[in-house]
Amino acid sequence: MLGYILTNQQANEVQGVFINPYCFINCVQDINDVWFFFGNEQDKETFKDSEYMWLFDLPQGEYIPKPSPFPYETN
């Protein structure tokens, strides 16, 4: 799955930021702890009036998720 790649600084800047009262930005780290943002053409409609449209201009890369915590959860 392709996603937009962020630097650590960019991720810290946007993580958890609300772009309207009911929607906040969420980025996730891949298996190499690289930050990714996922958004499609429809999502751009949600962002068009925000200051975060630049997220959709970031370079893209293949996202490899971290292993699921299952089945060896220690807690």
Added chain:
Amino acid sequence: MILASHGLIGSSIVQIDADWLAYYNRVIAAGGTLTTTEQNATKQLVADLKANSLWTPMKAIYPMVGASAAACAQNLKSSSFTGTFTATGWTFASTGATPNGTSAYMQTNFIPSVDIASASSNHISFYSRTNQSVATNCEMGAFDTSTGTPIVMLAIKSNSSGSDRYELRHFCLNGNIGPTPPLDTRGFACNTKISSGAVKGFWNNSLIGSAIVVDALTNKEIYIGGRNSNGTANTFSPKQCAFASIGDGLTDTQASNFYTAVQAFQTTLNRQIAP
């Protein structure tokens, strides 16, 4: 009579449930809309829950109607526990809210240790419209790794124990418990506890399994579409959510009546899953 003089006949004035009206006004105030069918479906749902003594036990009810984040965020029961969604990764439609299974989740602002009255009486439910064979997801839950591992998880099919199972880690300390999961993950899951330690899992109105657990309430907020693991979302689910709820425990009879009410709601919206 003033009403008659203005052409209004008493019998034509319809009593609108005040709780439903408050919900509808919340949707509108949030910038959302409900179709006439969605209005009727949610009105009837409120009526059915009240008629079956199910309204009081509910603390958070997310009907997932309105096809928008603003509408789906609204709690049918009250103005508390209004949700928020990740800005990307969700698809909102008349059939429900679908997360991408990679990064999307919903915050409920519901913290069990604060908002659940009793560790021995509680329930959560989730209506899935997606059949998924992979067993690494959690439909909703919260997990505290720092203080004795209190956990609540609703996962129709997980492999947290090394083999596929329907999760019954329900407001308890961690433990590997849960029956064989359903072959098809579309349907209504409701996990409930009405006495200390005894969890029951109902899948499409049938008891799928039960377990003995050690009651515990996590202080982490419950997420929908994934699990809150000490403040970080993971085990993201791609299952379309057509309803979710959190609240007090339900007896077997209440759980059955709850299924009937929710199924009637889904049928009105033409998005029901046949059991």
